[in-house]
Amino acid sequence: GENVEQHPSTLSVQEGDSAVIKCTYSDSASNYFPWYKQELGKRPQLIIDIRSNVGEKKDQRIAVTLNKTAKHFSLHITETQPEDSAVYFCAALIWIKAAGNKLTFGGGTRVLVKP
Amino acid sequence: GAGVSQSPRYKVAKRGQDVALRCDPISGHVSLFWYQQALGQGPEFLTYFQNEAQLDKSGLPSDRFFAERPEGSVSTLKIQRTQQEDSAVYLCASSLGYTKGVNEQFFGPGTRLTVL
Secondary structure, rough: OOOOOEOEEEEEEEOOOOEEEEEEEEEEEEEEEEEEEEEOOOEEEEEEEOOOOOOEEEEEOEEEEEEEOEEEEEEEOOOHHHHHHHEEEEEOOOOOOOOOEEEHHHEEEEEEEEO | OOOOOOOOEEEEEEEOOOOOHHHOOOOOOEEEEEEEOOOOOOEEEEEEEEEOOEOOOOOOOOOEEEEEEOOOOEEEEEEEOOOHHHHEEEEEEEEEHHOOOOOEEEEEOOOEEEEE
């Protein structure tokens, strides 16, 4: 089955600096890669996603890049703010019509933005 | 509109007790998923429903775990004879369904199960 590795497990940055989280996946059939933000005691919330036919996607201060050949994808947060402090999870999904679309998650990155 | 809701939010059980966890998906969402999230880890897939049909239960850790969605809306995850290793947050998620292509899974707040 699919396996997703995520690094680093913790990341401390100064407010205003950039944060980068990297993930690798094992199954080349994976075709959808969402990123979730989970604050302490709260539900995971989608912040950005990318499909396998796209190499890069940006939404304000957040961007995701995908390298299908190397089977890795990354999350970039620029101009970090204290409210960006949370645990971030990458995930991969093999979308097969009618066969389900379960997410395989990475282990998470705890991001701390220091004011 | 209302998001995915789960109840109870917290459950403490003595080892050996049975528990039932409820999920109310977003209205109209065809697909429903259950995930287990151990402390400090990412969610792990348990099972998937499309309407009332359970299409994938490959992630259920043992035959003590059972899930149902009899009318294609509300779902219940039941754990029989709970063990300490069952302690985790159980997350439910729903999505529009495969006919809409790959689409976002919306998560509920989870039920934190503690087995003593």
